[in-house]
Amino acid sequence: MDSRTVALVRTTFKAVAAEEGGREALARTFYAILFTDYPQIRDFFPAAMDAQRDRLVQAITYALDKLDEPEKLQPFLAQLGRDHRKYGVRPEHYIAVGYSMKKALRQYTGTELWTDEVEQAWDGGLEVIANTMIGAAAKETTPSAWRGVVVERREVLRNLAVVRVQLDQPMQYAAGQYLSVQIPSRPRMWRYLSPAVPPNASGEVEFHVRSVSGGWVSPAIVTNTAVGDQWLLGSPLGGLGLPRNTKRAMLMVACGTGLAPLRAQLMAMAQRRTNPKVHLFVGGHHPCDLYDLETLSQLAMANKWLTVTPITESDENPWWYEGPTDPERDLPGLEPRLTGQVGKVVANYTLWTDRDVQIAGPPSMVQTSKFRLMAAGTPADHIRHDPLF
Ligand SMILES: Cc1cc2nc3c(=O)[nH]c(=O)nc-3n(C[C@H](O)[C@H](O)[C@H](O)COP(=O)(O)OP(=O)(O)OC[C@H]3O[C@@H](n4cnc5c(N)ncnc54)[C@H](O)[C@@H]3O)c2cc1C
Structure with a gap:
């Protein structure tokens, strides 16, 4: 044009x-x-x-x-x-x-x-x-939609569930991409979700879903999903994914379920022989929001190229949470948890000007983090994130 x-x-x-x-x-x-x-x-x-x-x-x-x-x-x-x-x-x-x-x-x-x-x-x-x-x-020669059967639903927080779906045939998405998903109780209300695992030959996909207050679909997924539910899934979307240039070190910044697309990439990278250095900052409001630290601890322990730093805005857990105060304390391989607003903490941590950056999470967090990194000298074309829909 x-x-x-x-x-x-x-x-x-x-x-x-x-x-x-x-x-x-x-x-x-x-x-x-x-x-x-x-x-x-x-x-x-x-x-x-x-x-x-x-x-x-x-x-x-x-x-x-x-x-x-x-x-x-x-x-x-x-x-x-x-x-x-x-x-x-x-x-x-x-x-x-x-x-x-x-x-x-x-x-x-x-x-x-x-x-x-x-x-x-x-x-x-x-x-x-x-x-x-x-x-x-x-x-396109792939199916117009995949059918998936829910094989597991696990509530990891009271507003967050891990859902595993078995597809009728494997899907060749790239780790880091997202899919549109339709659940049976919300016909025609397709919503985007990011697989938290890389594509695999068995066609199993894991999603991390947070219930958005007042939302049509996410509360229904978190609360009512049952094993055996039939989901529909559209073709893969999005430009996040492992960079071709494997030499430039990476900075990954995730908040909430924004961890899913980054975790999928880290898992895919763990299967490769050479990787650039990656520093993942994983954020949440409260310590208990860091719902997947165990996996991140295992990934960091097994892969020398990976550093994981948890960040929370508050040091306290909400009143309703009954688990440990510092979920990361007994997990090896993780850096000490930092406190503050994610974008600010990451931008102040060191200079990230030469990194490939990926940011995933709620739109406001993505925009703020991007702004702070750019203000600290990271070129805009080094920073990737999904469209903020
Ligand atoms: C690329 C991409 C990938 C995504 N991946 C995931 C994922 O892996 N896991 C996951 O849980 N969600 C993910 N989402 C968000 C998801 O697609 C839905 O937007 C979200 O679950 C809300 O849907 P809903 O039907 O419950 O709310 P809706 O009925 O669509 O919205 C209800 C109200 O909530 C507001 N709202 C919508 N989303 C949010 C939000 N995130 N925070 C605060 N308010 C909001 C809307 O503006 C509206 O006012 C992703 C979104 C995008 C764009």
Whole structure:
């Protein structure tokens, strides 16, 4: 896409997004048009559309951000296209989506901003997006979705469960990628989860799921998942993964279940002969939030290239927690636990300018940590994280 097209597309979107509540209103209008003009498409979506609307806006914002970086946009859209096969999406649905998006934007921007040139720019942009997604989906030979049976559910904290799923056939995801998952009690409410283990020939996947208060899906997974439940899983997504350059040392920063994609990579690395040095900082609010220190202790003990430092914001556990105060104290191979806000502690620890950095966890923690590392001199292009949906 040429720079003029990119600029026109971004300017129109920014004009809408800049208004108070503009993004949400645009998403609302878009879905209203889509469901009115193409009622047959409504069946692809869940009854409750609030989370869906947020994700659409975030995905568009992400794609627009990367419009002039085809080397990043192209794989993102290709993955999205492969993942969308699970809905049974056909090329005509992309036309419906493009048409509804333009109509919604036109309503919002008004005729003054929505010129013929702007319309053409959006046609070009939407065509690139649709063609990339359709093309990648058409070429793909893996299943459109995997079936998985829950073989274990373990509650490790009262709001966090480890769930192991046996897939009907192995999936070739890269350690560090994430998958969209649908559970039986929440039809059409797909949510992203990151496997906490590398892909394996037996097709077993482990997920770490935290219950988000007021959420539709995560509380249902943590509380109600039972052995034998049938899950559906989409194609792998995301750009985290072992770097090709195995010489540059790595810094990994995880908070909460953000540990899962980093742990999967560490486990994959433990199977390789040579690895760069890795320093993993694993954070949580309370000491008890560091739910997987035993695995990390074993990994650090067995692999000299790995250093693990736990961090918590508070030294105290919540009143309801009945386990040990310092879960890391009796575990060998771990560095002493530090206290403070994760991004701040990591950035102040030493200079990380020459590291490959991966950050995983809640969006606010990822953004703060990235900001602090960049402020301390780590180049932005050394830092990777998943889209913050
Ligand atoms: C790339 C990626 C990988 C992910 N991997 C995992 C994983 O391995 N394990 C895991 O437990 N979760 C993971 N998530 C988060 C997960 O996909 C869901 O967003 C989360 O479980 C909430 O879903 P829900 O249906 O319960 O809440 P929703 O019904 O979607 O949201 C309800 C409310 O909670 C807010 N909310 C949503 N997510 C959060 C959050 N994380 N913290 C605070 N408020 C939130 C929403 O803004 C909304 O207001 C991942 C997300 C992404 C983008």
